Amino acid sequence: MIIAIANMKGGVGKTTTAVHLAACLQNLAPTLLLDGDNTRNATAWSQRGDGFPFRVANETQGAKLARNFEHTVIDTGQAPSEGDMRELMEACDLLIIPAVPAILDNDGLALTINILRSMKAESFRVLLTKVPPPPESEAAELRAEMLSSNVPIFSVDIPRLKVFEKAASAGTTVNNKAIFTSKDAPRAARAWDAYQTVANEVMSYDNKTR
Numbered sequence: 001m002i003i004a005i006a007n008m009k010g011g012v013g014k015t016t017t018a019v020h021l022a023a024c025l026q027n028l029a030p031t032l033l034l035d036g037d038n039t040r041n042a043t044a045w046s047q048r049g050d051g052f053p054f055r056v057a058n059e060t061q062g063a064k065l066a067r068n069f070e071h072t073v074i075d076t077g078q079a080p081s082e083g084d085m086r087e088l089m090e091a092c093d094l095l096i097i098p099a100v101p102a103i104l105d106n107d108g109l110a111l112t113i114n115i116l117r118s119m120k121a122e123s124f125r126v127l128l129t130k131v132p133p134p135p136e137s138e139a140a141e142l143r144a145e146m147l148s149s150n151v152p153i154f155s156v157d158i159p160r161l162k163v164f165e166k167a168a169s170a171g172t173t174v175n176n177k178a179i180f181t182s183k184d185a186p187r188a189a190r191a192w193d194a195y196q197t198v199a200n201e202v203m204s205y206d207n208k209t210r
């Protein structure tokens with residue numbers, strides 16, 4: 001399955017989602033992470049630690065490699081053009097749009113969804129990321145808004161947790177127990193479970209559409 005991660009807005013957790021989704025999918029079948037962002041954040045992340053359990057490549061290397069992998073996750077860069085979005089949509093089976101539930105970030109989400117709708121795209125799904133704990137309610141409000149306007153959305157929220165940053169700076173993913181203190185361990189488990197649920201929903205989406 002080919003899964004692309006994009007949003008017109010940056011800093012929304014695209015790379016974090018690409019890396020963790022690839023890690024989850026690798027447990028099911030050989031998975032390639034295509035680093036389509038020219039800042040090469042995902043590649044740098046993979047080189048900071050002992051390496052990822054899945055393959056990371058740029059687009060040029062990926063063209064040849066992709067045929068050897070069951071799943072390809074494509075990370076993308078900042079501010080894609082409308083044309084970029086169209087190409088991406090055509091190139092993938094599912095486009096994931098990570099979105100942070102904050103008023104200032106929602107213009108990028110609205111723009112992304114409008115572009116997808118104008119191209120009659122169907123295979124996309126919004127993922128709420130960096131979701132703060134209660135009593136903050138923006139995520140629930142944004143979810144309700146998406147549902148009422150028939151925008152497809154993952155059932156799970158990705159919680160806002162420091163363990164994601166810790167994993168990134170250690171060049172690994174949140175399921176790597178070796179890097180967390182016993183205090184962080186339950187949060188790391190929660191963080192990993194959230195992406196596991198996303199991966200399960202991605203796989204059941206694939207089963208439905210094939």
Ligand SMILES: Nc1ncnc2c1ncn2[C@@H]1O[C@H](COP(=O)(O)OP(=O)(O)O)[C@@H](O)[C@H]1O
Nearest residue numbers: 010011012013014015016130159160161164165
């Ligand atoms: N769920 C999360 N909780 C806390 N911090 C997060 C979460 N997801 C991402 N981050 C942090 O937010 C910053 C931007 O995330 P990143 O995945 O690089 O976004 P993008 O690729 O969209 O620019 C990074 O410092 C990352 O560690």
Ligand SMILES: [Mg+2]
Nearest residue numbers: 014015037041
């Ligand atoms: Mg990124």
